[in-house]
Amino acid sequence: MVVLNKIYTRTGDKGDTALGNGDRVAKFSDRVTAYGTTDELNSFVGVARLVAEEDIDAALSRIQNDLFDLGADLCRPDMEKDAEAEYPPLRVTLDQVDRLEEEIDVMNDALDPLRSFILPGGSALAAHLHVCRTVARRAERLAVELGAHEPVNPAVVKYLNRLSDWFFVAARVANNGGKDDVLWIPGANR
Template sequence: MVVLNKIYTKTGDAGETALGNGVRVAKHSLRVQAYGTVDEVNSTVGLARLHTAETTDSQLAAIQNDLFDLGADLCRPDMERDAEAEYPPLRMASSQVERLEREIDEMNDALEPLRSFILPGGSPLAAHLHLCRTVTRRAERLTMELATMEAVNEAAITYLNRLSDWFFVAARIANDDGRADVLWVPGANR
């Protein structure tokens, strides 16, 4: 359990922060950017939830919890030392990815195949879900870049990839099962 008695510590005033293993790094380090962007995704999900129905809201609540798990995973380097840690580090699990895949498949069953790319928008919920999708893609790009330099949990990377797909399909559902999607018309304004 986390206990936060004091919100500001002044330990980051010089531009550094502590990772989950206690090592201090620059706040602009790639690892901090990756899990910071995951936190940003979580905030966009909070905005999307202002426009949801019960089923979607419970799914988004689960995703928000997963995103905290993902941030905890990404803020803890040295996966090879997990067994030595005083407390077992929280790592993303394939079951979290599999849940997203099941939900994507269930939502996608209600949709007609796309015949054009769609523009972000439509209903307020769809627009917010598209924002969630694009911020998730940024988090994925940063995490993939991090993975070229340091070990990153494969399930964390896969989760981000599936999550952006989840947001895309959920946005189509939010647009009257795709009937209110805003279609891209190539060269329409030439």
């Protein structure tokens, strides 16, 4: 259990922060940027939950917990030392990716196929979910970039990739099963 008695520590006042393994890195490091963007995404999910109906809200609650798992995973780079750690590090698993895929399939089965690209919007929930989708894509790009030069759990990238798809399909569900999707009309304003 995490206990936070004091919120400010002053340890980062000079521009560095501690990773989950105790190493100190610059606050602008690729790793901190990747898990910081995941935290930003989690905040947007919290905003989406304000207007979500019960079934979507329950799924978003699970996603918020997964995103904390994902941030914990990213903040601990030394995966090869997991077995030696005093406490087993929290890692994203492929079971979490599989759950997203199953949820996507269930939601998508109830939707008509897309005949055009859609614009972010429609209902308030759909608009929020599209913001989540785009931030998830940015988090994914940052995790991939980090993985080009530092260890990253491959399940993290897969989860973020699937999560952006989940948000896209959930936005369509939130738009009256896709009936209220805002369709892109190429060249409409020429």
